[in-house]
Amino acid sequence: MIRLENLSKSFTVNGRTTIVARNINVTFPQGGAVGLLGHNGAGKSTLLRMIAGVVRPDRGRVVTRGTVSWPVGFSGSFHPDLTGAQNTRFIARIYDADAEALLRFVEGFADLGHHFHLPFRNYSSGMRSRLAFGVSMGIHFDTYLVDEVTSVGDGYFREKSKAYFRNRLLNSGAIMVSHSMSMIRAICSSAAVLHQGQLTHYPDVNEAIRVHQNNMGTTWDEEDDD
Numbered sequence: 001m002i003r004l005e006n007l008s009k010s011f012t013v014n015g016r017t018t019i020v021a022r023n024i025n026v027t028f029p030q031g032g033a034v035g036l037l038g039h040n041g042a043g044k045s046t047l048l049r050m051i052a053g054v055v056r057p058d059r060g061r062v063v064t065r066g067t068v069s070w071p072v073g074f075s076g077s078f079h080p081d082l083t084g085a086q087n088t089r090f091i092a093r094i095y096d097a098d099a100e101a102l103l104r105f106v107e108g109f110a111d112l113g114h115h116f117h118l119p120f121r122n123y124s125s126g127m128r129s130r131l132a133f134g135v136s137m138g139i140h141f142d143t144y145l146v147d148e149v150t151s152v153g154d155g156y157f158r159e160k161s162k163a164y165f166r167n168r169l170l171n172s173g174a175i176m177v178s179h180s181m182s183m184i185r186a187i188c189s190s191a192a193v194l195h196q197g198q199l200t201h202y203p204d205v206n207e208a209i210r211v212h213q214n215n216m217g218t219t220w221d222e223e224d225d226d
Contacts, residue, residue: 002028002051002068002143002175004199006060009043009050020046021057022197030065033174035184035191035205037212042194044177045071048145051175066142072165074132074147080121084112084131087120088138095139102138109164110134111157130157137164144168146176181209 007024010017020043028034038044048071049055051062070077078087088106092099107116110130115123123131136144146165165174166187178184184191184205191208192201195215202208 001030001065003063007057008059009057019197024199026199026201031173032189033169033187035188036177038194039216045147052145069141069144072136072144072146078120084116088135091135097139105138106134133161144174146174
């Protein structure tokens with residue numbers, strides 16, 4: 001269970017203020033996947049980071065029950081001078097996971113070859129995504145926070161990632177951002193729309209998509225690249 005209580009957040013860049021959250025009060029259901037919809041720049045990724053505890057709200061709080069992941073696929077916390085293996089071992093220690101088991105899983109899943117034992121700073125963006133997603137999936141959480149899982153790696157790796165993520169959802173919940181409406185429909189049991197700092201949760205995924213498309217001024221899944 002994740003509950004947002006009077007949550008507010010805004011930030012100013014180059015004199016322009018963007019409101020991400022304006023006194024939001026929403027409770028996400030336990031279990032199942034919730035799609036998080038909103039136009040580009042609405043603040044979906046920032047909201048995920050607030051739920052993860054990476055970004056602090058201006059006011060209000062996030063109440064969680066059970067374990068919550070960092071945003072899946074996020075590689076910003078990896079140390080550039082450590083190898084992929086060393087970063088993996090370090091994260092295992094932070095989350096009290098079996099380091100050797102996580103190393104074996106990530107090495108096989110991310111398919112980085114000898115680069116797994118080279119410094120992270122030398123990785124391409126695709127390699128960084130594969131490592132980050134592998135580490136995320138290698139640790140069990142009650143709720144996964146997912147930001148565009150379909151953008152991870154090449155076509156083959158994206159399909160493998162989606163299949164593994166679906167398997168994780170058999171025993172865990174998720175809050176996921178995706179521009180693919182077909183993926184939201186296929187995976188999510190409900191959805192929430194973030195618009196102009198307000199977040200509304202809809203038990204009916206199709207109703208949420210209709211509201212989102214109306215906000216966007218579209219009548220079809222033109223965002224959907226699947």
